[in-house]
Amino acid sequence: MKHLSLKQAIAATFFSVTLLLPAFGHAAETELKTDVVVVGGGAAGLSAAVSAAQHGAKVILLEKESTLGGAARYAEGLFAVETDELRKKASPLTKDYAFKQAMEFNHWEADAALVRTVIDESPKTIAWLDTLGLSFNPTSISPDEPPTWHLVQDYKGIHHGAALIACLKDHADELGVKIMLSTPALDLIQNNGKIEGVHAKDKDGNTYAIYGKAVILGSGGFPASREMIAKYTRFDPSRVFATAPFHKNGDGINMAITAGAETDGHMGLMMHPGAVGKGVMPLASLFSMSWQPILWVNKYGDRFADEGKAYDFALAGNAIYGQRDSIAWAIWDETVQKYEIETGIDNGVGVLVPIGTKLTSLPAEEAKAIAKGSDVYFEADTVAELAKKIGADPAKLEATIASYNQIQAKGHDDAFAKDVRYAVPVKNGKLHALRLVPMYFTSIGGVKVDTNFRALSGKDQVIPSLYIAGSDLGGNFGDTYTLWTSGYAFGLAATSGRITGAEAAEYVKTAK
Numbered sequence: 001m002k003h004l005s006l007k008q009a010i011a012a013t014f015f016s017v018t019l020l021l022p023a024f025g026h027a028a029e030t031e032l033k034t035d036v037v038v039v040g041g042g043a044a045g046l047s048a049a050v051s052a053a054q055h056g057a058k059v060i061l062l063e064k065e066s067t068l069g070g071a072a073r074y075a076e077g078l079f080a081v082e083t084d085e086l087r088k089k090a091s092p093l094t095k096d097y098a099f100k101q102a103m104e105f106n107h108w109e110a111d112a113a114l115v116r117t118v119i120d121e122s123p124k125t126i127a128w129l130d131t132l133g134l135s136f137n138p139t140s141i142s143p144d145e146p147p148t149w150h151l152v153q154d155y156k157g158i159h160h161g162a163a164l165i166a167c168l169k170d171h172a173d174e175l176g177v178k179i180m181l182s183t184p185a186l187d188l189i190q191n192n193g194k195i196e197g198v199h200a201k202d203k204d205g206n207t208y209a210i211y212g213k214a215v216i217l218g219s220g221g222f223p224a225s226r227e228m229i230a231k232y233t234r235f236d237p238s239r240v241f242a243t244a245p246f247h248k249n250g251d252g253i254n255m256a257i258t259a260g261a262e263t264d265g266h267m268g269l270m271m272h273p274g275a276v277g278k279g280v281m282p283l284a285s286l287f288s289m290s291w292q293p294i295l296w297v298n299k300y301g302d303r304f305a306d307e308g309k310a311y312d313f314a315l316a317g318n319a320i321y322g323q324r325d326s327i328a329w330a331i332w333d334e335t336v337q338k339y340e341i342e343t344g345i346d347n348g349v350g351v352l353v354p355i356g357t358k359l360t361s362l363p364a365e366e367a368k369a370i371a372k373g374s375d376v377y378f379e380a381d382t383v384a385e386l387a388k389k390i391g392a393d394p395a396k397l398e399a400t401i402a403s404y405n406q407i408q409a410k411g412h413d414d415a416f417a418k419d420v421r422y423a424v425p426v427k428n429g430k431l432h433a434l435r436l437v438p439m440y441f442t443s444i445g446g447v448k449v450d451t452n453f454r455a456l457s458g459k460d461q462v463i464p465s466l467y468i469a470g471s472d473l474g475g476n477f478g479d480t481y482t483l484w485t486s487g488y489a490f491g492l493a494a495t496s497g498r499i500t501g502a503e504a505a506e507y508v509k510t511a512k
């Protein structure tokens, strides 16, 4: 970096700053110095910043958006086992068992030492967050999964993930972390293979060279980058829909790659079923129908799955994605409609739309969708008419529904062994069809690291002073997100943030 230099004093106690005057009309670049630079103000970045500051480091945290929190604002629970909270519930779950389950699910494609670290460290993360003033209620994300999902309890009247962010922000402020909003990191400052900080630019066009002895990248993965989805995952970006992409374009991962880091071979998406289109609002009643274990057919009118997999959203998303053109339809009749309205849903959309929620606004939303000429929600009086509307072969759909309607009477689903409780016949009154699409909560996989979350080069060499946290991390998954360890992504963010913060703070004490 070549600068025209003109030193200016800077007010902040911790930070020394050099303001570089414009040269030939270029914008000024401000130079800041600190111990640890954190990129990203979500669960991973804020955990890292607080942890580093608790270990005595001066910290500057950069956040691209005008508010902190990233996807973590919408998350609900963190994975952990052997916590005090679980012990109080007499949970028999152990770290060993969770580790074995996670690795089996991942076909041992994940980095075993890293997964072991994340699982072993998980109770310490919950205990650490407890000391910061948060509390947790571990629960099961679905009837198929164990209660590893530690739901964040309210903090100052704020719920779930947003509560965690608010609490960490309070501590960051108290500890003197300098938070720069609307100031994305652009690239790493490198010197002879060493990472010495980042360049950044704020919303007014002011540029910064922020020097630190360690950099922690926690930019939340690549859910908004269609290019990276196409390049690194098995998914066609034109057929998948992001739940909350914000502007997370893989900045951290790409910066690490530029510094010589390698990515792991298992980058993918945390899939879930969903519905997108005219008349469908996220988390409203019609959307919630996309998570129910009711009849699903593909574009041909064939069943293709045990719809009970709705309880394991990642697997359900995979199944829908795998259909021709990734097209599927949820189909129900008036009996199911009445059940969802009067008894309430069998499968929650997380805890934002909990199990048992009565979808009282379903008829109004349906009417609105029809009035808007929705192409993702249809109603019909006969199967043939519905088939025509959804573009399926009428004879095929008739046969599929006739066969499905036999399941409960027979006591068995010969096709996909679905739990017969959920195979409610589709035969009463008006028929409804909602188009299902494969959606994803976030990207999974990223930069290869060691068990201290230090970035590794293609030769498995540690890249000095570069740490990775949260969704920028590789090595934790196989091809699919693991629901058995429910809350793993959010837990991973907090655990890797806590550890990288501490590690980076210790590193800067000895770094030359």
Ligand SMILES: Cc1cc2nc3c(=O)[nH]c(=O)nc-3n(C[C@H](O)[C@H](O)[C@H](O)COP(=O)(O)OP(=O)(O)OC[C@H]3O[C@@H](n4cnc5c(N)ncnc54)[C@H](O)[C@@H]3O)c2cc1C
Pocket (backbone or CB within 6 Å): 039, 040, 041, 042, 043, 044, 045, 062, 063, 064, 065, 068, 069, 070, 071, 072, 073, 074, 075, 076, 077, 078, 079, 183, 184, 185, 186, 218, 219, 220, 221, 243, 244, 246, 247, 248, 249, 251, 252, 441, 442, 469, 470, 471, 472, 486, 487, 488, 489, 490, 491, 493
């Ligand atoms: C609706 C929803 C619900 C979810 N529920 C759960 C759950 O219950 N349990 C679970 O395990 N997971 C859940 N997840 C996933 C979970 O939110 C993420 O795994 C977690 O937030 C990852 O933390 P992170 O810090 O890596 O990323 P984020 O929390 O997304 O934070 C990354 C931050 O980096 C910022 N950033 C990006 N680029 C730059 C840059 N160049 N410079 C500076 N800042 C940058 C972003 O703006 C963002 O604020 C959910 C996700 C969604 C969308």
